[in-house]
Amino acid sequence: DAGVTQSPTHLIKTRGQQVTLRCSPKSGHDTVSWYQQALGQGPQFIFQYYEEEERQRGNFPDRFSGHQFPNYSSELNVNALLLGDSALYLCASSLGNEQYFGPGTRLTVT
Amino acid sequence: LAKTTQPISMDSYEGQEVNITCSHNNIATNDYITWYQQFPSQGPRFIIQGYKTKVTNEVASLFIPADRKSSTLSLPRVSLSDTAVYYCLGFSSGTYKYIFGTGTRLKVLA
Numbered sequence: 001d002a003g004v005t006q007s008p009t010h011l012i013k014t015r016g017q018q019v020t021l022r023c024s025p026k027s028g029h030d031t032v033s034w035y036q037q038a039l040g041q042g043p044q045f046i047f048q049y050y051e052e053e054e055r056q057r058g059n060f061p062d063r064f065s066g067h068q069f070p071n072y073s074s075e076l077n078v079n080a081l082l083l084g085d086s087a088l089y090l091c092a093s094s095l096g097n098e099q100y101f102g103p104g105t106r107l108t109v110t
Numbered sequence: 111l112a113k114t115t116q117p118i119s120m121d122s123y124e125g126q127e128v129n130i131t132c133s134h135n136n137i138a139t140n141d142y143i144t145w146y147q148q149f150p151s152q153g154p155r156f157i158i159q160g161y162k163t164k165v166t167n168e169v170a171s172l173f174i175p176a177d178r179k180s181s182t183l184s185l186p187r188v189s190l191s192d193t194a195v196y197y198c199l200g201f202s203s204g205t206y207k208y209i210f211g212t213g214t215r216l217k218v219l220a
Contacts, residue, residue, distance in 0.1 A: 004153070019129055033208070042197060042210035043154065047202075090153050097142050099208060103113030 002027065004093050004102035012108045021076040021105045025093030031055075032074040033099065034066060035090040043090055049074055081089050081109045114198045119215040124150045128185045130214050132198030135179050141200040143174060143181045148195045148213070157183070157196075 004032050005024045025032050031050045035043035042058040045058035049068035068074045072093075078085055115133040120126045134143065142161050146154035158165055160172040160181070171184040185192060195213040 024174060035210075042212050044210070045208060088151065094151075095146075098156060098202070099144075100156055101146075104151070104153050108112065 004029075004091055004100055006089075006091050006105050007032045007101040008105060009103070010108075011104045012110060013023035014110055015081055015083060017081050018080060019107060020078065021078075021089050021091075021107070022055070023076070023091030023102060025072050025074070025091075025095075026100050029095045029100070030069055030072050031094045032072065033094070034074070034076045035092065035101075036060070036085075037090055037104070039087075052104040075088045076105075080085045083109050085109050112212045113209065114200060116196075116198055116211060116214045118212065120190055121217045121219060123219050124189055125187050128188050128216060128218075130183045130185075130196055130198070130216070131180055132183070133180050134198070134200055137178050137200055139182075143172065143178075144201055144208070145170070145183045146197045146199070146200055147192075148204070149199065154197060160199075163170075177202065188216075188218045190218050190220060192216065 004026050025050045033048040034046040046060050046076045047057040048055050051086040052068045065077045086109045088103050088106050090104045092099045092101045134164050142159055144159040145157040147157050148154040158170045158172045160174050162174050165172045171180045195215050197213040199208050199210050201208050
């Protein structure tokens with residue numbers, strides 16, 4: 001049984017560009033959450049998707065948007081990239097209370 | 111949603127039992143306490159989750175006193191590979207959000 005998978009593993013973008021990150025949840029999980037983790041910090045909650053709708057959102061600007069597909073996979077889109085968006089982006093899936101994380105996508109903005 | 115406070119760092123020796131205590135004074139009635147382990151550049155790994163009293167699994171135990179204002183993660187007989195950052199966090203089934211703190215950096219020495 002595959003766990004949470006994310007793609008790509010690493011990504012380098014230039015300021016002002018747009019990026020799309022992808023996540024496939026653990027089998028049987030219907031909820032996907034996205035987190036941003038800056039170096040040396042704990043993960044910060046971006047938003048959560050359930051039944052293809054954004055159910056909850058953290059303190060992130062509208063440049064951060066997402067989508068969930070009927071198969072529960074999800075995308076995170078970030079527009080107008082800033083240097084400060086450089087971080088490890090984590091996807092987590094859950095069914096109920098237990099949340100499982102993927103390996104993350106390392107985004108570097110230059 | 112519970113805001114958590116943990117020690118910033120701890121050192122231990124191989125073979126010892128390690129106890130990491132987390133304070134969550136404003137925990138809500140419906141908040142679960144969850145602990146994660148994270149290695150550099152990897153996603154957090156679920157360790158254990160509890161609501162009250164004691165929970166034990168194959169890797170750790172979680173002790174939550176009756177007032178639920180703190181919890182203690184117990185790792186029996188740590189090894190060098192347990193060197194990681196450990197996060198305690200509350201999960202609210204009402205808001206569906208996990209709020210990570212800065213975590214406890216555990217260093218296991220030979």
